[in-house]
Each structure stands twice: as structure tokens, then as C-alpha cells.
Amino acid sequence: xxxTRKYLRFSISDRIEHWxxxxxxxxxxxxxxxxxxxEANISIWIIAALGGIEVVRIIHRIAAIGLMLGTIYHLGVAxxxxxxxxxxxxxxxxxxxxxxxxxxxLHNLGFKKERPQQGRFTFDEKFEYWAFVWGTVIxxxxxxxxxxxxxxxxxxxxxFIPAAKAAHSNEAxxxxxxxIIWHFYNVHIKHLNKSMFTGYLSEHEMLDxxxxxxxxxxxxxxxxxxxxxxxxxxxxxFLPTYSTIxxxxxxxxxxxxxxxxxxxxxxxxxxxxxxxxxxxxxPLPTAMxxxxxxxxxxxxxxxxxxxxxxxxxxQCHGPTAMGGLDLTSYASAMAGGASGIVxxxxxxxxxxxxxxxxxxxxxxxxxxxxxxxxxxxxxxxxPEE
Numbered sequence: 523x524x525x526t527r528k529y530l531r532f533s534i535s536d537r538i539e540h541w542x543x544x545x546x547x548x549x550x551x552x553x554x555x556x557x558x559x560x561e562a563n564i565s566i567w568i569i570a571a572l573g574g575i576e577v578v579r580i581i582h583r584i585a586a587i588g589l590m591l592g593t594i595y596h597l598g599v600a601x602x603x604x605x606x607x608x609x610x611x612x613x614x615x616x617x618x619x620x621x622x623x624x625x626x627x628l629h630n631l632g633f634k635k636e637r638p639q640q641g642r643f644t645f646d647e648k649f650e651y652w653a654f655v656w657g658t659v660i661x662x663x664x665x666x667x668x669x670x671x672x673x674x675x676x677x678x679x680x681x682f683i684p685a686a687k688a689a690h691s692n693e694a695x696x697x698x699x700x701x702i703i704w705h706f707y708n709v710h711i712k713h714l715n716k717s718m719f720t721g722y723l724s725e726h727e728m729l730d731x732x733x734x735x736x737x738x739x740x741x742x743x744x745x746x747x748x749x750x751x752x753x754x755x756x757x758x759x760f761l762p763t764y765s766t767i768x769x770x771x772x773x774x775x776x777x778x779x780x781x782x783x784x785x786x787x788x789x790x791x792x793x794x795x796x797x798x799x800x801x802x803x804x805p806l807p808t809a810m811x812x813x814x815x816x817x818x819x820x821x822x823x824x825x826x827x828x829x830x831x832x833x834x835x836x837q838c839h840g841p842t843a844m845g846g847l848d849l850t851s852y853a854s855a856m857a858g859g860a861s862g863i864v865x866x867x868x869x870x871x872x873x874x875x876x877x878x879x880x881x882x883x884x885x886x887x888x889x890x891x892x893x894x895x896x897x898x899x900x901x902x903x904x905p906e907e
């Protein structure tokens with residue numbers, strides 16, 4: 523019969539609070555560690571699976587808000603339990619916990635036969651609780667500095683920001699390892715403690731882990747009877763006091779979250795500059811442009827041949843007179859060059875036409891139309907005017 527009797531360990535409120543913190547802590551640990559070890563293959567895979575690093579950071583911050591709100595709620599629950607209901611403060615460490623820890627150490631080594639008996643919370647549960655409190659304080663302070671670096675730098679030297687990053691990530695790693703190694707072993711591996719699921723422990727489990735509390739329960743002294751009038755009086759004091767404190771803390775959470783958008787938004791916004799503006803295409807049926815020749819006004823030297831020669835020939839046969847040939851004037855053109863006369867009036871088969879331009883590869887090559895004009899000019903006697 524004693525093996526089937528159950529004892530209430532955690533109320534529904536306690537269990538909801540616990541699981542809210544489990545979810546918040548779990549998300550913080552996951553999204554924080556994959557950022558700390560972002561180059562690891564598993565981190566790269568998880569970041570991609572969650573939708574990218576920006577999504578990971580958003581999840582991390584939402585989980586941080588959840589942790590802060592859970593902390594505010596826990597302060598209210600603890601305050602109501604210990605101030606209004608006058609429950610025993612069984613979570614505070616005492617010197618007896620040091621003795622229990624030492625005796626349990628000796629028992630595990632086989633030097634003591636009897637396992638030390640403990641009350642509602644064992645020494646290791648107290649250690650975990652206050653480690654969580656301490657870690658939450660550290661994570662809250664350093665998290666604010668990382669979330670609001672400019673605001674933090676107004677009151678602290680800038681070197682505190684990278685120091686906060688180191689403390690934040692290392693404390694997170696320590697907390698995750700403590701949960702995995704210590705908490706999981708004691709609660710899920712050494713024996714499966716279902717009290718956070720069901721709220722109850724069997725008498726055998728109570729006798730094994732919380733023998734002193736079991737003795738108080740059986741003796742009827744686990745709870746202290748309270749005068750309902752005093753409870754009501756304390757409640758009238760507690761509720762407005764806690765409401766005020768909670769409101770101030772919620773305002774603090776708001777400024778924690780909205781203290782500053784991001785360091786990048788404190789610099790002037792970048793100016794939008796158009797680096798490429800494509801031309802509006804001309805609607806069809808506009809004809810495509812064609813190459814135009816040098817204007818030919820008349821079939822004389824001064825009437826157009828000089829302009830053609832200046833465009834195509836004088837770059838080489840100008841003042842420098844390559845090959846002794848200067849085509850900048852009518853007289854010098856007719857005088858020829860080192861190879862002799864290049865324009866023979868009346869003879870279209872002279873050297874300039876047949877030997878150079880008719881080959882098609884002259885550097886100052888005439889078009890077929892231009893070449894025909896020059897041939898006609900020479901055949902007409904190569905007049906100057």
C-alpha cells in the first residue's frame with residue numbers, strides 16, 4: 523500500500539513555470555551555441571534549417587524575452603508563497619547542506635554505509651537553483667550590453683562590450699553542460715523523476731530523495747497553519763507591492779528590447795545613387811544608323827578631295843611626310859614623295875590608286891565610293907579648283 527501512495531511535489535503552476543523556463547533555456551542554449559561555434563558543420567546545418575542567421579538571432583532574442591518574463595513571474599510566485607502563505611523557505615542553502623554533500627561523497631565512495639537524508643530540496647537541487655539564478659543575472663547584464671552596445675558604452679568603457687560577449691557565451695556553455703551532465707543524470711538517468719510531468723512522487727521516491735520532508739508530511743508539520751485574517755492582510759500588502767515591482771520590471775524589459783534598434787542605424791542612411799540607367803529603346807521601324815563617308819562637295823582638290831585626303835591620309839602623310847609624301851596641300855601632293863609621283867593627272871592607274879588603295883588593306887583605306895571619286899578626279903586631270 524505504501525508503494526502506491528503519492529505525494530504532491532509540484533503544483534500545476536510550478537510545472538507550467540518550469541516548462542516555460544525549459545523552452546526558453548533550450549532555445550537560448552541552441553541558438554546561442556550555434557552562433558558561438560558557427561563554423562562547425564552541425565551549426566551550419568542547424569542555422570540553414572532554421573532559416574538563416576537572422577532568424578536564429580530573432581529566435582534567440584524572443585527566448586530571452588521569455589526568460590525575463592518567466593523570472594518576473596517566478597519572483598511573484600516566490601514572494602506570495604513565502605510572504606503571504608508563510609511557507610518554509612526550503613531552497614536557501616545552509617551549513618547542513620555542506621555536511622550532507624560531504625557525507626554523500628563518502629557514501630558514494632563506500633566509506634559511509636547510510637545515505638544522508640535530505641529535506642524538500644536536496645543540496646544539489648539547491649545548487650542548481652542558485653546557479654540558474656546567478657546565470658540568469660550574468661546573462662541578463664551581458665545580454666543587455668550585447669543587445670544595446672551603444673547605450674552600454676555611454677556608461678562603461680568600450681572594452682566591456684567584447685568582455686560581455688566572452689562572459690555571455692562562456693556562461694551559456696557552462697549552463698548547458700551543467701544541465702546535460704548534472705541535471706539530466708540526476709533526474710532522467712539515475713532514476714526517471716516524473717514529478718514535473720505528473721506533479722507527484724511515490725512514497726518510495728520520497729523516502730529515497732526527501733526522507734525528512736516525508737517524515738514532516740506524515741507528522742503533519744510540513745505546512746504551518748495560518749490565520750486566514752493575517753493571510754488576507756498580507757495579501758493586501760503583497761499584491762499592490764508586487765504589481766508595482768512587476769510593472770517597473772516590465773518597463774525595464776521594454777527598454778531592454780527597444781533601447782536601440784541596432785548600431786548600424788545610428789549612422790546617416792546611405793544615399794541611393796543610380797549607377798546604371800539604360801537608354802529607352804527607339805521604337806521600330808526607325809532604320810539602324812549606317813557609317814557615313816567624309817563629305818565630298820565637288821570633284822576638285824579644294825572642292826572635296828582635300829577634305830577626304832585630310833581625313834584618311836594626313837595622319838601619316840602630313841607634316842611628318844612619311845615616305846617623303848606630304849598630302850597637306852595640293853602642291854606637295856602633286857610633288858610626290860620618295861617613291862616618286864603618286865598622282866598623275868589623267869592617269870587613274872597611278873600608284874596611289876592602283877598600288878595602295880586598290881589593294882584594300884591600306885591604313886587610310888578609302889571606301890569603294892571614295893576611291894571611285896578619287897579615280898574620277900584623277901581621270902578629270904586632278905584639278906585644284
